[in-house]
Amino acid sequence: MSFIYFLGRFHVLVLHVPIGIIVAIVVLEALARREKYRNLEAASPFLWGAAALTAIVTVVLGYFHFAEGSFGSASGVQHRTFGTALGVLITAVALLRLSRFARNYAPVYFPASVLMVLLVSITGHYGGNLTHGSSYLVEYAPQPVRSLAGLGPRRPPVTDLALADPFLDIVGPILRQRCTSCHGTDTTEADLNMTTYEGVMRGGETGGTIAAGRPEFSELMNRITLPPDDEAFMPAEGNTPPTPEQVRIIEWWIQTGAQSGVVLGESDIEVSAEIEALLRAELGL
Structure with missing residues (x-):
């Protein structure tokens, strides 16, 4: 399976090829509808064929990547579903465009290309959820938009260090920034979700991530302080x-x-002069 996983990682690279071709198709099909640019129609079968071929490769690699087992969230399933639908439909249109009946269905190709762009956008949205988290696009949106996305009010900016929650205002944002692309709600590598305090303290499949009061025994500290070239870093x-x-x-x-x-300010947490300076810098105070 390791070789399958190896190939699957190329999904995130190859997927840009059919996207670019689909964009080219929709532009070409729109222009070819005008008499002035009718000659562009000759390139249409080749673009549809290339889009289908690269889409099939992308979908296959996507299934290989999905086999790693870390993408079972709703966004992962939706990304796979819409990506597969895109591959099937674009292949069907390409086969029609390359067939001897192609001219009989000339009015179909431009609407089909628009549909492909729509499917690419939906598939990309769910793929983006996997890499950035489902709240990435709306994190800084006005609250009415956040509410539509099922998100509560954002924590107000900290203006006084004494009023800062050590996790919610300081450590949590660091972990979301650095860790949740792999250990989030939509992508939970090693069964570890670091988007919430509860998730961080629960740990993942290797056990607890945090040993409160003992950083030297905490898996998180161990991993982020290893040499960068270490496989476990x-x-x-x-x-x-x-x-x-x-x-x-x-x-x-x-x-x-x-x-x-x-x-x-209302806890017994010790804050040395060194740490206070670091916290203020992290919070922008």
């Missing part, structure tokens, strides 16, 4: 790791009990 796959300052903040948070639901 996180974040993986070339994603941007936490900065040294953010690593120090995470270590401090774990050392002081990995708390959430409190504010620094």
